[in-house]
Amino acid sequence: MIQVTEAMRQAFASDGVIKAEGLLSTAELAECRRCLDFNLANPGPTALDIYKGTSDSHYNDLGTAKSLEVYGPMLKKLGFADFLADLWGSEHVWYFGEEIFIKNGGEVGRTLWHQDTPYFPAEGAHLANIWISFEALPARNALEVVRISHVGPMYDGAAFMDSKDPTRPLWGAEHFPRLPDIEAERAEDPNSWDVLSWDLEPGDAVVLHSGALHGGAPVDTACPTRHTVVLRFFGDDLRYRPFPDAKPDYFMDLRAFDVGSLKAGDLYRGEHFLQLR
Ligand SMILES: O=C(O)CCC(=O)C(=O)O
Ligand SMILES: [Fe+2]
Numbered sequence: 001m002i003q004v005t006e007a008m009r010q011a012f013a014s015d016g017v018i019k020a021e022g023l024l025s026t027a028e029l030a031e032c033r034r035c036l037d038f039n040l041a042n043p044g045p046t047a048l049d050i051y052k053g054t055s056d057s058h059y060n061d062l063g064t065a066k067s068l069e070v071y072g073p074m075l076k077k078l079g080f081a082d083f084l085a086d087l088w089g090s091e092h093v094w095y096f097g098e099e100i101f102i103k104n105g106g107e108v109g110r111t112l113w114h115q116d117t118p119y120f121p122a123e124g125a126h127l128a129n130i131w132i133s134f135e136a137l138p139a140r141n142a143l144e145v146v147r148i149s150h151v152g153p154m155y156d157g158a159a160f161m162d163s164k165d166p167t168r169p170l171w172g173a174e175h176f177p178r179l180p181d182i183e184a185e186r187a188e189d190p191n192s193w194d195v196l197s198w199d200l201e202p203g204d205a206v207v208l209h210s211g212a213l214h215g216g217a218p219v220d221t222a223c224p225t226r227h228t229v230v231l232r233f234f235g236d237d238l239r240y241r242p243f244p245d246a247k248p249d250y251f252m253d254l255r256a257f258d259v260g261s262l263k264a265g266d267l268y269r270g271e272h273f274l275q276l277r
Helices: 006-015 026-041 065-078 080-088 182-188
Strands: 017-020 048-050 058-062 093-103 111-114 127-133 143-146 205-208 214-216 226-235
Touching: 006 017, 006 080, 026 065, 026 093, 026 226, 065 080, 065 093, 080 093, 080 127, 080 226, 143 205
Parallel strands: none
Antiparallel strands: 017 205, 048 058, 058 093, 093 226, 111 214, 127 205, 127 226, 143 214
């Protein structure tokens, strides 16, 4: 794994996202692929085809306690914790879990714009998604991230029930401001949002603060397949922010991320998170 440079540290802090070029060697990428293949062979309870029955259908899964036994040794061996500790300036690093996204079959639309923070009960500076795809992706098929949005407003999540209703609220207007319709605004004015995305080769990764607005990464006939594993981590600066007292409009029970004994503002820690350093 490559070393963090001062330029990467500064760009991550200011923009909320970097391209980590050549983050992983071919052998290291193969170790990540072995883990993704484990998820595919051992789907978790929430594995599903999002938008099943539509042309936007694609596969999504969050890890399980069993997949942690496969991911844990890989994460330690490849040195993700030292990379992130250096990127954030955190002493400790925990693994939050993985999520896999498979878009196959030539024409699958964009992942809706969202921040990950409305989906879990925590906020802070030391949060990151390492977005790793196993295919080469031109920028138009790679993840898009709104620059500096990690320190901007926290919007409601997207319910992800209907790809044609991109801002359908997760929690509701009394809890968080509704997501802006970023694609509609970009269609009117391509410069309305400051969006970053990069051409990616296997071994490159996009490293983003989980609170940054992100989405996109469709597949099309020129780039028909994407296998992605997102590795999520947190460090010292992460505090418990209780979920709203409401029922989210979502396909899985988000309360699984709740850590019962914590009070608002407590450091977000839990026995079930693998501490990597
Ligand atoms: O790969 C995708 O389509 C979405 C990725 C994402 O939402 C994430 O990294 O949290
Ligand atoms: Fe996300």
